[in-house]
Amino acid sequence: MKSFSFGQFVYLDGSGVGITVMLPHGSEVPEDHIGVWFGTTTEAGNPLICTIPAEYLISAPDPVVQH
Numbered sequence: 001m002k003s004f005s006f007g008q009f010v011y012l013d014g015s016g017v018g019i020t021v022m023l024p025h026g027s028e029v030p031e032d033h034i035g036v037w038f039g040t041t042t043e044a045g046n047p048l049i050c051t052i053p054a055e056y057l058i059s060a061p062d063p064v065v066q067h
Contacts, residue, residue: 002054009060017060
C-alpha cells in the first residue's frame with residue numbers, strides 16, 4: 001500500500017486535489033483506504049469525507065502559501 005500522512009495533499013483523477021484527514025489503523029477507514037476531504041459538505045454543513053483505495057491516490061504538489 002502507498003504511504004500517506006495526515007494532512008497531505010493528494011490528487012484523485014476526476015475529483016481534483018483533496019487533503020488526507022483519516023488514515024487506517026485506529027479509525028473507521030478500511031485497511032487499504034484513506035479518508036480524503038475534497039472541500040465538500042453536507043446540507044447541514046458537515047465535512048463530507050470520502051474513503052478511497054490508497055492505490056487510486058497520488059501525492060499532489062506542495063501548496064503555494066499566500067496571505
